[in-house]
Amino acid sequence: MAGTQQENGAFGRALVIDDHPLFCDALGLTLRNFVGIAQIDTADRLQSALDRLGAGEAWDVILLDLHLPDVSGLDGLVRLRRVAGAAPIVVVSSMADRQVVAAAVRAGARGFVPKHSEREVFLTAFRVIAAGGLYLPDGMDLPDAPGRGTEEAIDRLAQLTPQQATILHKICCGAMNKQIAYDLSIAETTVKAHVTSIMRKLGVQTRTQAVLLAKEASFGNMLPEPPAGR
Template sequence: MERVLIADDHPLVRDGLRTVISVAFDRCEQFEASSLAEAIEIVEREGDFDLVLLDLNMPGTTGFGGLAAMRERFPSVPVVIVSAAEERGLVRGALAAGAAGFLPKSLRRGAIVDALKLILAGDIYVPPFAEALYDEDKEEADIRRRIDSLTPQQRVVLGLVVVGKLNKQIAYDLDVSMTTVKAHVSAILSKLNVFSRTQAVILANRVHFTANPVVPPHH
């Protein structure tokens, strides 16, 4: 790590992080900002940074506004949220808003160094108390990707399977043959990587999947 910006309105926090970084990363050039406006000004003036450590609550920003502003202006600079609050919802929000990691201020020095090295290697750092949540998010994103691979007709069929309709009823609703419905169901199970309709329903429910309602053709 050659250049880092520490953006926090508490001098003590900045000092602490600066000391940790000085010891762990030899010859790393460090910059400091005490407000969001100052942080943006420094990155604009100085160019590329390896990392920006951004306090969640700083003058000039509320919530993830600061993170959003940094990501929008400097999309290639990894921004790590630093926060005294240890809430799973905050971690989820920070990662969803594009943070490269979430560092609780309670972390030990060694853990901070490990986290920064992980982020510099291109990974995302999630604090231990939120790891299970992150895994869950990744799983749900994977399920959504699988459902997105379905054709529009397969999505409609999956929606009907989810509400408990049998093949016979689905064939009637869609005005197609039983063979067609069975082919759709087989394709759905294959794309979702499951073996049964029940498993398909469980996956769909995990991500609150609902298909567009079917307007039954006139028989």
């Protein structure tokens, strides 16, 4: 059943995507008792959230950490935005420098709340977002727009299917096709076909160029350096 906003404009149902149980518990208490969100669901992996959305579940608002066990950087936000429907996505992250905030907004986030903000900040953020606004950290105007290269990188990454995005992330971690095939339980020829499609969509010729483009979208501090010699 799709989530519905309450008559006073508050959100009735939220999904928190974060792999730290204690933080999820604390955030759930804040959202329920202070913000007024009646139902709080959690997922500790991006794929778990994507599977539930694909099965027809819906939420009024989704809170996303940028660094999860199965995804890192803006890739998770891009993938989530494509299947979240009308639900606004609020990034809740310890990485809150101006470039990351700007990139998250560019990728479709409706709000950005530093992870250890006081509960009053969450209340303000959700009031702004419920009213249709964009919430940024206190004292931070919308930063200068990301450079054209970053915008183009995000747009290209958004074209990838979830499977392709997963494969690209593994490439960024240095995995070769054989290891990727083993990890995903698919044929190596399938991986090769996906890699070819990834490069075509990203407009690159080599794996290293694909990693560098992914780093451009994620501002370098969320992905490892590209493997040497590839």
